[in-house]
Amino acid sequence: MNHDHYDDSYIRGILNTVKNIAIVGASANESRPSLFVTKYLSERGYNVFPINPGRGGELTGGLKTYARLADVPERIDMVDAFRRSEDIPKVLDEVLALPSRPMVFWMQQGICNDEAAAKAEAAGMKVVMNRCPKIEYGRLSGEIGWVGVNSRTISSKRQQRILGGVQRLRLNKE
């Protein structure tokens, strides 16, 4: 498929379906976007598994970190890769070696690898590249508008609060 553009329904479908997300390259450094994404997705109700080879067993944003994807004890629905474009094939090989194949292979904003995308698709996975799931969730839920960002969506449907918080919104189902 064409990875220059994604319909909102494609991204919304992914984010409404996956539950368990592994973040490869999650950092515990307070200045790193990978930490923000880890925490944000966790706070929106996803089970997030930070992956970092040097920090297995430690906490990242309060979540237990695993050294390798293969160490995660649960089925992974989506892998979000915070790795350089040239290192993506190695990440994908680890993904393809998992006992249960994830539904989604996602490469972060700024990360593109067409060959890996084609290979992941051939293996039956949905692929997103050069996007950030935090930004996409914020865009499609409407949260990103709170900081004046153009969500490029319009809707006459009421925004949905996540129960238990006042400043968190859910994605609409459609």
Next chain:
Amino acid sequence: MANEKREPGFATLAIHAGAQPDPTTGARATPIYQTTSFVFDDVDHAASLFALQTFGNIYTRITNPTNAVLEERVAALEGGTAALAVASGHAAQVNVFQTLLTPGDEIIASKKLYGGSINQLNHAFKSFGWNVVWADPDDIGSFERAVTKNTKVIFVESIANPGGIITDLEAISAVAKKAGVPFVVDNTLASPYLCNPFKHGADIIVHSATKYLGGHGNSIAGVIVDGGSFNWTASGRYPMLSEPRPEYAGIKIHETFGNFAFAIACRVLGLRDLGAALSPFNAFLILTGIETLPLRMRRHCDNTLKVAEYLKNHPKVSWVSYAGLPTDKYHSLAQKYCPKGAGAILTFGLKGGYEAGIKLVSEVQLFSHLANIGDTRSLIIHPASTTHRQLTDEQKIQAGAGPDVVRLSIGLEDIEDIIADLDQAMG
């Protein structure tokens, strides 16, 4: 919307962009969140907000849900990635330049800017150590020649006030690109309905939302729109965006926020520290105005063209400057950059000079004599005795505000009444 291939049109965005029904009450119109502060969900949530790790509201000086709707609305209308609403158009300019410049840096600016902006750049900005080099939008070479190693930004108005000048945005954008600096365009007089500077090479747009966006002469506001097109990290010359921020645990704004980094920097560094926050009540009034922007701009332009044609044939008028007239010097640029209309500001010269200008503004009955533009009401001013009186005679003429010049901001009244008033006042 159901059909993803369809992009919503301008009028639809003017009404809907940024404004979903309120999640708590279902309110369909955007509520006025008249509050200074917002409670946190919990301590971790507060920490994430203060560290810029999540989206949300802390304090109305930095974000407010009513203002946010205005911001997203204008960003959508301009085709930008994000926006920031502030207390006035002047505040928008301070905020933009403070994010880009450090003492000793240079701004290349059009010498035909609005007189208030000329004052701001000449006086306040110089006192900050930001040096202004003036260039002439009628002479693109003057922009090229003004570029030095200290140039950090080029600044123009798409339609310049009061001269009726249409700026050749693409030509000046090419100068900015070659110099590796962002191109900032004030799109106040055109509004996004008439001109789309991002399609012509602008990197950042500023607005005095006081004018056509609000449109009703009732609220002062400014907006900054990020085009998402400039690489803030490449040259290392924009450290507020490219370098680690000590107050935010060392994050780099450009790296973290990508193509909307400039709008975020203006908010979490500029607005946070400079403090020119917009009242949510004023944001609400501007938003209400924007809902009818396309209808109003069409009527403004129709009325103004008729006034221009009337004045052109008036025996006491020596010249009319309005780019909507086919004979106007800027008509071809207007057809390129604002094909739907040349705006609602026009200037003309009275054969009777300064005294005739004073007489005209005194004798109008429908036109209001005041220093604003972009109202539903028709407005008149004699710039030489008011808005531009602080400039030298030479600067006045350069800015299109010589002694015989009268500026009109044509409103939405019946055209017959507008012309009848000018007719009786000119005698």
